[in-house]
Amino acid sequence: MKLIKQIKQFVFEEDRPFKSCHASTVIEFPNGDLLVAYFAGSREGNPDVAIWCSKRTNDVWSKPYKVADEEGLVHWNPVLFRQDNGQIVLHYKVGTPIPAWYTRVVLSDDDGATWSQPVDLVPGDIGGRGPVKNKLIVLQDGTWLAPASIEGDVWDCFADISHDQGVTWSRSELVPVNHGKEEQTGDMQLVRGKGLIQPTLWESKPGHVHMLMRSTAGFIYRSDSSDSGRTWSPAYRTYLPNNNSGFDLAQMDDGTLVLAYNPVGMYKGPRMPLLLSISKDNGEYWEELVVLEAEYRSFTIPIEPGEYSYPAVIARGNRIYVTYTWKRERIVCWSLEVETA
Template sequence: MKHLLLSLLAVPAFAADLSTQPGFVKAEFIYESAPFPSCHASTIVQTKSGLAAAWFGGTKEGAPDVGIWLSRQRDGKWSEPVEVATRVLDDGQHFACFNPVLFQPPNAPLLLFYKAGGTPAGWTGFLKTSTDEGATWSAPATIPDGFVGPVKNKPVLMPDGSILCGSSMESPEKPSKWRVQFERTADLGKTWTKTEFLNDGLEISAIQPSILFLGGDKLLSIGRTRQSRLFRIESDDAGKTWGRMTLTDLPNPNSGTDAVTLRDGRHLLVYNHTPKGRSPLNVAVSSDGQTWQAALVLENQPGEYSYPGVIQTSDGLVHIIYTWKRQRIKHVVVDPAKLVVAPIVDGAWPSTTAATPAGK
């Protein structure tokens, strides 16, 4: 438990000044006001005409009025949020929507995955498509039982053209079993295959995996647990089978994370570096997926800063999007070539990250 205690002590009392940290480019709210009081679980994607972001919004998480909202960035400005998905049955019964995921396959429509239902144990997965980069959307298609598509984080495009999704299920019994599986579609969501569950759901209760590329057919997945640390699991055959799930040295307060493999081969992880609470929100980088180094503190004041999504765009910049106090969605732009990193020792975030240029 030494590393968990140290990570708690390492949270600085001062407000993180993101603008002074190497690699920072820009920070903004996607909207200042909206027709819903609460928001969460955002996702971001690059299309040919610009960025698009989505999240769920409504009275509060799980309320029947919660739908999926979307904004598009054009000429550096985000559009007013528009509701693009709800779940209403023929009899007028409303169900809450959850965890949208945007993904743009090459030479194909923009995909919007989302979930709806009373609780995660009762979710149904849905998929909408857009042929005009998010301006209009198709009717929803239902994802088959036993599948939900990418449960929180973006899928990845595999060399064979298939889309590999990090997914997970939460069982209805108590204690609920949180188990990871990987789902794959080779035809843009028309048909699906999946792995078996890769953990027992209790010894390590894991959900919401991100997928990273280690070279060749080797993949790494990392994500959320109820064990106060992030999980990791590897595949040697492009995600068809996976090894044993283990816990990392990085803390996790039972909150969502996201990660991306950069074009220079490094991996970038956005997560809450604490075993309890959802502040601070941090960025770490790794050259091998094993050893992580501190890079940025995005937020560290009281409140909730959580559920990040992260992508690298065609210009090389990294775009991070996350929940800001359940009130707004924040967007941060980072230049990964200018990040400066410091070691994370025994799980403790360093008092300063200004130590070594990233990748050196």
């Protein structure tokens, strides 16, 4: 695959109406415009953190505008999804601490200009249902599958499943993980630390779904399902390093997978550099496509590493879009075109 075009833009500049931002998500409209959402405020976890959006029209970004803000509630991890009928669905988490957060959903029928009042995705949910960071996918049979996880004493992943376009949801079984407990025996690989969260999903053929998961064990882990995400294979380690930071993946029309991640195999390691890699064999082998961000440490002039993290990736035709956090101060958007033949 050959990269033929690449454009890097800041979604907003220094005159942003907040101090800190993180956890972006992106969708593309049929005309090529983009909508990006993120959480922003004084600092992650503070009560003034809300969900904001920016829209790109004819390659020009709008000023950030607030779309979800309930007084006294911390807001986290927005996830955008555009339905075929044009309606936009925005999921996000509210509440603190994280193990007790829950999921809100709002809708827009005017391309993100205005939004409905927030409602709970699953009434009574504590712990977080629906997409936790990365986008949901639509399976070939029309099922919605959302990559989900919970963060308690241990971290576990699952998929949330909807057969009625997001009206109701049912949980899959948890991805089997060896957390080091005596009852977890067999051929499951031990995962050091708390475990696995924030999966990203793709479907390779009808009913065959796969997830890559963030881990506390220094590597990205994987699980596979042959029943449309209802049950999952025991989690197993890939060779891709992971610094216990989020990543995302998209599937191109020809089946090529595009993964944005920090290739750092160290627990809580630096969130840099940030790479975009591709796989043409369903995620078995990965090849670097482009370095999105990198900082180099000189022996004579040491520098503090920046944070380039939490990417979101979408693909349509021969176009790839990547958004991510830039030093907790801004959101970056890359627009790329590739030659696929």
